[in-house]
Amino acid sequence: MNHLFPIYLKLDQLKTLVVGGGPVGLEKLQALITNSPNAVIKVVAKDVCIALLEFIDGKKNIQLEVREFVEEDLWDKQIVILATNNPTFNDYVRELTAENNILLNVADKPALCDFYLGSVVQKGDLKIGISTNGKSPTIAKRIKELLENLLPEEIDETLALMSSYRKQLKGDLKAKIEVLNAHTESLIR
Known part of the structure; x- marks a missing residue:
């Protein structure tokens, strides 16, 4: 059974660290930026692929430092993503993030992760x-x-209409939910 709790994070209000500048680091970075274009991200990597450099070009919310990771990189971070292929290093960072209450994702190592992408x-x-x-x-x-x-492509129009309709409703939360549920029941049939 999947016991994960799904949440949606406001990455523009959190500070994220990505360690690793190869293809996997690029993949993680692309996933973050695709879903949260204004995410505040620091990338630390001693080797950086050209595709990653091209991807971050012009993105002022992404800071790249080409060097080895140091413990101070974790200061003020809430989320860390490791895209390295070094089990000893991954275990070391796992300990540091656990001690500092920082959420960690380690690429392709579910046992070390606090969350998955x-x-x-x-x-x-x-x-x-x-x-x-x-x-x-x-x-x-x-x-x-x-x-x-x-x-359907028009789902965004439907969402806009429902938002407008919801704002017009009077009554307590329970009454509003009942009206909205009745109104949207046909969507799943």
């Missing part, structure tokens, strides 16, 4: 996160493709 389906303001509890990113990717094809 799931597949995400986005159509306008609708965002759906998909998790396989770290067991199969490939299955999550396939489900993402399925949902992207199933969701």
Whole structure:
């Protein structure tokens, strides 16, 4: 059973550290920026691939430091993503983040992670996160493709209309929820 609790983070209000500048680091960075374009991210890597340099070019919210990781890199960070292939280093950073109450994701090492980066389906303001509890990113990717094809392009218009309708409703929260539930019941039929 998947016991993960899904949340959506405001990465523009948190400070994230990505350690690693290769293809995996780039993949993690792309996932962060695709979902939160204004995320505040520091990247530390002694080796950086050209594709990562090209990706961050012109993005003022991403700071790159080409050097070895030092413990001080964790200061004021709330989230750390490791994209290294060094088990000893990963264990070391796992200890540091645990001691400092910093959330950690280690690429392809679910046992070391506090959270996973799931597949995400986005159509306008609708965002759906998909998790396989770290067991199969490939299955999550396939489900993402399925949902992207199933969701109508006009879903964002529907969301805007529902938001407007919700603002017009009178009464307590329970009454509003009942009206909105009745109004949207046909969406799942």
